Amino acid sequence: xxxxxxxxxxxxxxxxxxxxxxxxxxxxxxxxxxxxxxxxxxxxxxxxxxxxxxxxxxxxxxxxxxxxxxxxxxxxxxxxxxxxxxxxxxxxxxxxxxxxxxxxxxxxxxxxxxxxxxxxxxxxxxxxxxxxxxxxxxxxxxxxxxxxxxxxxxxxxxxxxxxxxxxxxxxxxxxxxxxxxxxxxxxxxxxxxxxxxxxxxxxxxxxxxxxxxxxxxxxxxxxxxxxxxxxxxxxxxxxxxxxxxxxxxxxxxxxxxxxxxxxxxxxxxxxxxxxxxxxxxxxxxxxxxxxxxxxxxxxxxxxxxxxxxxxxxxxxxxxxxxxxxxxxxxxxxxxxxxxxxx
Amino acid sequence: xxxxxxxxxxxxxxxxxxxxxxxxxxxxxxxxxxxxxxxxxxxxxxxxxxxxxxxxxxxxxxxxxxxxxxxxxxxxxxxxxxxxxxxxxxxxxxxxxxxxxxxxxxxxxxxxxxxxxxxxxxxxxxxxxxxxxxxxxxxxxxxxxxxxxxxxxxxxxxxxxxxxxxxxxxxxxxxxxxxxxxxxxxxxxxxxxxxxxxxxxxxxxxxxxxxxxxxxxxxxxxxxxxxxxxxxxxxxxxxxxxxxxxxxxxxxxxxxxxxxxxxxxxxxxxxxxxxxxxxxxxxxxxxxxxxxxxxxxxxxxxxxxxxxxxxxxxxxxxxxxxxxxxxxxxxxxxxxxxxxxx
DNA sequence: CTGAAAGCGCTTACAG
DNA sequence: CTGAAAGCGCTTACAG
Numbered sequence: 001x002x003x004x005x006x007x008x009x010x011x012x013x014x015x016x017x018x019x020x021x022x023x024x025x026x027x028x029x030x031x032x033x034x035x036x037x038x039x040x041x042x043x044x045x046x047x048x049x050x051x052x053x054x055x056x057x058x059x060x061x062x063x064x065x066x067x068x069x070x071x072x073x074x075x076x077x078x079x080x081x082x083x084x085x086x087x088x089x090x091x092x093x094x095x096x097x098x099x100x101x102x103x104x105x106x107x108x109x110x111x112x113x114x115x116x117x118x119x120x121x122x123x124x125x126x127x128x129x130x131x132x133x134x135x136x137x138x139x140x141x142x143x144x145x146x147x148x149x150x151x152x153x154x155x156x157x158x159x160x161x162x163x164x165x166x167x168x169x170x171x172x173x174x175x176x177x178x179x180x181x182x183x184x185x186x187x188x189x190x191x192x193x194x195x196x197x198x199x200x201x202x203x204x205x206x207x208x209x210x211x212x213x214x215x216x217x218x219x220x221x222x223x224x225x226x227x228x229x230x231x232x233x234x235x236x237x238x239x240x241x242x243x244x245x246x247x248x249x250x251x252x253x254x255x256x257x258x259x260x261x262x263x264x265x266x267x268x269x270x271x272x273x274x275x276x277x278x279x280x281x282x283x284x285x286x287x288x289x290x291x292x293x294x295x296x297x298x299x300x301x302x303x304x305x306x307x308x309x310x311x312x313x314x315x316x317x318x319x320x321x322x323x324x325x326x327x328x329x330x331x332x333x334x335x336x337x338x339x340x341x342x
Numbered sequence: 343x344x345x346x347x348x349x350x351x352x353x354x355x356x357x358x359x360x361x362x363x364x365x366x367x368x369x370x371x372x373x374x375x376x377x378x379x380x381x382x383x384x385x386x387x388x389x390x391x392x393x394x395x396x397x398x399x400x401x402x403x404x405x406x407x408x409x410x411x412x413x414x415x416x417x418x419x420x421x422x423x424x425x426x427x428x429x430x431x432x433x434x435x436x437x438x439x440x441x442x443x444x445x446x447x448x449x450x451x452x453x454x455x456x457x458x459x460x461x462x463x464x465x466x467x468x469x470x471x472x473x474x475x476x477x478x479x480x481x482x483x484x485x486x487x488x489x490x491x492x493x494x495x496x497x498x499x500x501x502x503x504x505x506x507x508x509x510x511x512x513x514x515x516x517x518x519x520x521x522x523x524x525x526x527x528x529x530x531x532x533x534x535x536x537x538x539x540x541x542x543x544x545x546x547x548x549x550x551x552x553x554x555x556x557x558x559x560x561x562x563x564x565x566x567x568x569x570x571x572x573x574x575x576x577x578x579x580x581x582x583x584x585x586x587x588x589x590x591x592x593x594x595x596x597x598x599x600x601x602x603x604x605x606x607x608x609x610x611x612x613x614x615x616x617x618x619x620x621x622x623x624x625x626x627x628x629x630x631x632x633x634x635x636x637x638x639x640x641x642x643x644x645x646x647x648x649x650x651x652x653x654x655x656x657x658x659x660x661x662x663x664x665x666x667x668x669x670x671x672x673x674x675x676x677x678x679x680x681x682x683x684x
Numbered sequence: 685c686t687g688a689a690a691g692c693g694c695t696t697a698c699a700g
Numbered sequence: 701c702t703g704a705a706a707g708c709g710c711t712t713a714c715a716g
Binding site: 097 | 346394396397398399401402407409428431432435436438439443444445446447448449465466468469487491493
Binding site: 358359360361362365377380399401402403404405 | 685686687688689691692693694
């Protein structure tokens with residue numbers, strides 16, 4: 001195959017030095033004056049030869065290649081929870097395109113022999129100018145290593161590992177969850193439950209925090225509010241017990257799989273209850289294809305866009321960067337599954 | 343922060359040359375013998391200093407960067423037809439991971455001022471070792487340019503532009519469509535229609551070819567079989583006319599948007615007809631979330647996987663490459679919307 | 685068995 | 701206004 005043209009080839013064609021080609025093509029004309037004729041000759045030759053800068057060489061020499069990494073700890077295109085991550089990716093692509101950045105998807109996690117493999121794969125992200133990360137956990141060592149080396153990175157989702165030094169764009173689940181409980185309280189509910197999965201991701205504990213804060217503020221009995229369960233454990237038995245306890249409203253978390261909220265809604269139906277007449281149900285998030293369910297909408301697309309912007313900010317920032325942590329607000333969804341206690 | 347250690351630092355610490363360090367660390371010991379003592383000293387020093395190879399430099403020096411480009415003419419993460427492209431991307435990612443390749447998503451098309459922009463953006467794909475393309479059209483000039491330069495590329499979907507020199511992985515719509523018609527004929531249908539969009543993409547004309555071939559072979563009257571229509575034109579009026587003409591079965595193409603098949607199924611229902619009792623309906627493809635519809639399944643995930651494999655083959659092939667064109671078979675979906683003519 | 689040297693394709697001082 | 705040179709951190713012939 002014919003080799004890709006280099007700056008040297010353009011230089012030969014235009015009768016100038018390779019340095020001049022570099023200066024002209026990179027637009028790096030600070031304090032440098034070049035004759036318009038030379039400029040045009042070089043640009044024409046570049047066009048003629050179909051020149052495309054080699055990003056690897058560019059990067060080695062200057063440390064900018066207009067590529068943003070996207071590191072997902074599982075799969076960038078998950079087959080099970082596609083509905084959840086997809087909008088984030090859409091946002092990332094939109095904003096990257098708008099800012100003239102290409103995206104590098106690191107697939108390294110596929111081979112997967114655990115931690116050791118992660119380490120190598122994560123370090124590979126350095127081929128890009130910076131990298132977006134998402135996943136439920138933070139592999140502290142390699143991330144610390146990247147951070148220590150001044151490598152720009154942004155997490156999607158709140159993270160408090162590494163002494164809060166990880167920049168991220170997260171969702172304000174605390175406020176959104178509290179707002180849902182406040183609405184229920186305003187409707188007159190006094191006995192409610194918060195159903196969550198038994199997994200301590202920040203998004204889960206933030207929701208719990210919001211729920212409890214709002215409950216305390218309304219002086220509700222808080223002791224029995226939080227109920228941890230797997231989707232399999234959610235059935236008519238649980239519903240019956242709650243009814244016996246005088247529960248009039250249930251709030252359930254929505255995770256990436258959406259299984260818990262689906263299980264609850266199914267159990268309520270199986271128990272022959274109507275919402276909100278017999279029981280108010282709100283989801284902390286928005287279940288797929290169920291716009292009638294009360295809760296809130298996570299701004300996923302915006303999450304992707306903001307993460308890209310924060311990352312590019314970091315890359316182009318000149319001074320020492322301070323960890324930036326951004327929270328986005330959720331949009332309340334009125335829905336029709338909550339109402340005054342029956 | 344202290345600069346990340348380089349091979350030179352290890353060399354200094356171990357009292358050897360940088361070359362030796364490179365040889366030992368890269369395990370590149372073909373025909374080279376190193377004393378075990380030196381080896382151990384170098385490895386210890388590397389460990390001690392926390393050495394990690396710089397991926398950028400490694401790639402510059404070894405001229406392969408293990409990155410595959412993915413060029414979509416619209417958006418890699420489309421917001422409207424996500425269900426269609428997503429499985430292809432899943433397949434691409436899976437196979438890329440299996441082969442140790444990262445993916446570069448070229449987002450350049452977002453800025454979009456038509457052809458000129460395409461050209462630049464497409465040329466940029468050369469930053470990767472090779473590139474996958476998909477989209478309904480082929481921008482001949484830049485693709486020809488890439489091909490001429492020996493740049494490895496693979497299209498997803500059959501292409502016959504550029505004198506058939508474009509390597510691709512396509513779907514055998516001809517055979518799959520013919521098989522559907524053969525099934526209908528075997529059931530006893532003699533008067534059928536093929537409903538297609540008014541757009542001449544290869545995937546549409548291939549379907550038509552298969553339908554007509556099977557119809558001719560069964561000696562059906564072929565003149566009125568093909569009906570071109572937009573989704574908006576498909577309503578109860580059309581159904582009524584077909585009924586009046588004695589039509590007992592309708593075959594409809596499934597495109598990326600799925601609008602045409604959805605419109606037909608809706609019209610049939612609106613006309614108060616049952617399938618297959620009153621009318622047999624088959625879709626050439628598989629409508630989303632309607633597993634009961636008869637037709638065939640396009641192996642989209644496999645399409646992605648095979649495209650990646652073909653691309654990597656091209657990249658690693660040493661001799662002159664010949665254009666490779668691969669067709670994948672569809673999987674018939676029995677479904678329950680076709681039966682003997684009522 | 686190991687080192688000096690050239691080169692991957694760029695950028696960036698530094699000289700003219 | 702433009703060029704020669706060094707350097708980014710590696711790999712890979714080529715000498716000893």
